[in-house]
Amino acid sequence: MCSDPAAEKQPPPATRARRMDSIRPFYVMEVLERAFALERAGHPVIHLEVGEPDFPTPAPVVEAGMRALAEGRTRYVQALGLPELRAAIADHYPQTCRPHTDRVVVTPGSSGALQLVFGVLIDPGDEVLLADPGYPCNANFVRLYGGEPVLIPVGPDTDYQLTADLIAQHWSERTKAVLVGTPSNPTGTLIDPIEMAHVTARVAELRGQLVVDEIYHGLAYGDPARSALHDSDEVFVVNSFSKYYGMTGWRIGWMVAPEAFMPDVAKLSQNLFISTSTPAQCAALHAFDTEVIDELERRRQLLQRRRDFLVPALRDLGFKIPVMPQGAFYVYADCSNFSDDSDRFALELLEHTRVGITPGRDFGTYRHHEHVRFSYANTLENLEQAVERLRAFLAS
Amino acid sequence: MCSDPAAEKQPPPATRARRMDSIRPFYVMEVLERAFALERAGHPVIHLEVGEPDFPTPAPVVEAGMRALAEGRTRYVQALGLPELRAAIADHYPQTCRPHTDRVVVTPGSSGALQLVFGVLIDPGDEVLLADPGYPCNANFVRLYGGEPVLIPVGPDTDYQLTADLIAQHWSERTKAVLVGTPSNPTGTLIDPIEMAHVTARVAELRGQLVVDEIYHGLAYGDPARSALHDSDEVFVVNSFSKYYGMTGWRIGWMVAPEAFMPDVAKLSQNLFISTSTPAQCAALHAFDTEVIDELERRRQLLQRRRDFLVPALRDLGFKIPVMPQGAFYVYADCSNFSDDSDRFALELLEHTRVGITPGRDFGTYRHHEHVRFSYANTLENLEQAVERLRAFLAS
Numbered sequence: 001m002c003s004d005p006a007a008e009k010q011p012p013p014a015t016r017a018r019r020m021d022s023i024r025p026f027y028v029m030e031v032l033e034r035a036f037a038l039e040r041a042g043h044p045v046i047h048l049e050v051g052e053p054d055f056p057t058p059a060p061v062v063e064a065g066m067r068a069l070a071e072g073r074t075r076y077v078q079a080l081g082l083p084e085l086r087a088a089i090a091d092h093y094p095q096t097c098r099p100h101t102d103r104v105v106v107t108p109g110s111s112g113a114l115q116l117v118f119g120v121l122i123d124p125g126d127e128v129l130l131a132d133p134g135y136p137c138n139a140n141f142v143r144l145y146g147g148e149p150v151l152i153p154v155g156p157d158t159d160y161q162l163t164a165d166l167i168a169q170h171w172s173e174r175t176k177a178v179l180v181g182t183p184s185n186p187t188g189t190l191i192d193p194i195e196m197a198h199v200t201a202r203v204a205e206l207r208g209q210l211v212v213d214e215i216y217h218g219l220a221y222g223d224p225a226r227s228a229l230h231d232s233d234e235v236f237v238v239n240s241f242s243k244y245y246g247m248t249g250w251r252i253g254w255m256v257a258p259e260a261f262m263p264d265v266a267k268l269s270q271n272l273f274i275s276t277s278t279p280a281q282c283a284a285l286h287a288f289d290t291e292v293i294d295e296l297e298r299r300r301q302l303l304q305r306r307r308d309f310l311v312p313a314l315r316d317l318g319f320k321i322p323v324m325p326q327g328a329f330y331v332y333a334d335c336s337n338f339s340d341d342s343d344r345f346a347l348e349l350l351e352h353t354r355v356g357i358t359p360g361r362d363f364g365t366y367r368h369h370e371h372v373r374f375s376y377a378n379t380l381e382n383l384e385q386a387v388e389r390l391r392a393f394l395a396s
Numbered sequence: 397m398c399s400d401p402a403a404e405k406q407p408p409p410a411t412r413a414r415r416m417d418s419i420r421p422f423y424v425m426e427v428l429e430r431a432f433a434l435e436r437a438g439h440p441v442i443h444l445e446v447g448e449p450d451f452p453t454p455a456p457v458v459e460a461g462m463r464a465l466a467e468g469r470t471r472y473v474q475a476l477g478l479p480e481l482r483a484a485i486a487d488h489y490p491q492t493c494r495p496h497t498d499r500v501v502v503t504p505g506s507s508g509a510l511q512l513v514f515g516v517l518i519d520p521g522d523e524v525l526l527a528d529p530g531y532p533c534n535a536n537f538v539r540l541y542g543g544e545p546v547l548i549p550v551g552p553d554t555d556y557q558l559t560a561d562l563i564a565q566h567w568s569e570r571t572k573a574v575l576v577g578t579p580s581n582p583t584g585t586l587i588d589p590i591e592m593a594h595v596t597a598r599v600a601e602l603r604g605q606l607v608v609d610e611i612y613h614g615l616a617y618g619d620p621a622r623s624a625l626h627d628s629d630e631v632f633v634v635n636s637f638s639k640y641y642g643m644t645g646w647r648i649g650w651m652v653a654p655e656a657f658m659p660d661v662a663k664l665s666q667n668l669f670i671s672t673s674t675p676a677q678c679a680a681l682h683a684f685d686t687e688v689i690d691e692l693e694r695r696r697q698l699l700q701r702r703r704d705f706l707v708p709a710l711r712d713l714g715f716k717i718p719v720m721p722q723g724a725f726y727v728y729a730d731c732s733n734f735s736d737d738s739d740r741f742a743l744e745l746l747e748h749t750r751v752g753i754t755p756g757r758d759f760g761t762y763r764h765h766e767h768v769r770f771s772y773a774n775t776l777e778n779l780e781q782a783v784e785r786l787r788a789f790l791a792s
Contacts, residue, residue: 249674278645
């Protein structure tokens, strides 16, 4: 309403929901905004702050998306996903843990999956245990539904992961669920299979619900990551075509849900999403093609070489990285040799070296001022260049 | 876990959230499942139960999507949407109500917009006033966040719409917001501009928040639908590329939010969605092209001809349709001359005539047993055929 002066006299809008006080924006946005401003002013930035692979969507997947569009596959489909995609997702799991197709749900990114998981699970006041540091949206999905995230400090002694003992120690009468991410964002660490079996058993004993974020599966540089579906049919497993399959902007992920929750998952997904992008689903159908997997494997090896360069180089500069990250494309580095204010440190680094990194604050509250996250979803040349710039700056 | 017999011994999963008891699946799914079963058995069904245009996405929009894919536009973009798409959406509004681009938010369908609206607005226990009959997901979005939908019975006397008086009459201390849909699903009726100004003023006086669902804008057969942005900058307006623009399966919509809510909307959309489909946004950029709008105008005229056939034909059969629907592509028909159980009536009709319609139950609780919804998003030939089949059945 541009023209009506009466607008000036209207009362202010209704009050905002209280939950919005506890949901924070991402601080990396400040870094990004400043980085874009520098770039507009003609100063190219090496972006090590982004949580997105630097590889494009594999060509056969893109071509399948284009074919889908050409064929008019632009209508609603089933709320739980195209049956053939649900089957393909089920089939991509090893025989030893393959879920029934009926338990596979295609979602608008793993973000959509987490909305469903916590929507069917969390009553106001319920507590959910999470590792700190961890992916910030996870806690916010819990808050969205009136639940209370309980952030458990984790450090190098447990590979920055929750353990069965930590879970038991923080369990309360109000605890409803536990979320673990393996490989973890921001630490790149995995829960080893033996501990994962303990975690699964302990949560079941405590009559809680285990939710496992496997979004970075496929991107592991030691043994392949092992799905929690090996340990139980009663866990929620969340995954995505974004990271390993290089489909971030398409917004498509999936989850495998315990059978008992499927009626609720089905009706909530009808209501929340109607359906997931049809062209994206048609494209994702080709993400498991042999030629695509071959290409993704080459990319994984490239990422491993980058990690093998970056971690020792950062250690050499004076960052402390006590646990070698085994997956994803992140290094969570202790920067206390340089600063006890990682927010300021990240902005200074950007200003003086044109290297963008993410301050620890985005991943929790435990020692976040002493940590920053580097992403190695960037070329080896850029990583080398970034390290040289950091070396010059930190020595000055 | 297929192979491990220990699975059998696991305790049942955690309890489900209480909200799931109040969120219902869509009953039309039962009709659809039976319709698909009939079709698999070789009995083609005329689908008048679907809420989806029968036209494909306009060719220039599809081509823009294909170009985007070819150019590798498959990465995350800004959480609030591509700046150029936000600007194009703002610009498509008439000069007299054009919002600032900063208030436009691109969302994964209008479903995504409604998640944001109620997420930033509703605290547990807050009431939201809604018309009954109305679109069922609206009430469920309120329930999702612990709010309480208050369904206000509406009938032909108010064109099946809320009025300023009805709103005042149902206002309580706990009322936080009012949602109106114009044109309405399922009734196809609009709120006239004078009443809309009253509604806007009354809700503002009561210090509540008005949310206007304009998803079927563009599909009006009398005067063009007038955006609520004409009356106030302090309303949430939700819209979509799905219906008028024929982009259902792409999952892209938008909203215009009051300025004061934008910081909360921004952080919630970061957390809920990361971003909306990039190829869909690139495609939607061309939805406002002149040649596309010309095509959409031809489609609108076609829909009008179908309405002008179907409404008198249904009345002639004995359905009561007291208000001529002025928009969308729905007829909400009183079937009490034939049945007082519209669930059974819809299934019987499907069984005996192979015509699919939606029972009133999906749209509320007020006289739903005496109503069914017909969609005329189907060819005139099919509509004629459907009417003939109904005539034969209802006369028998």
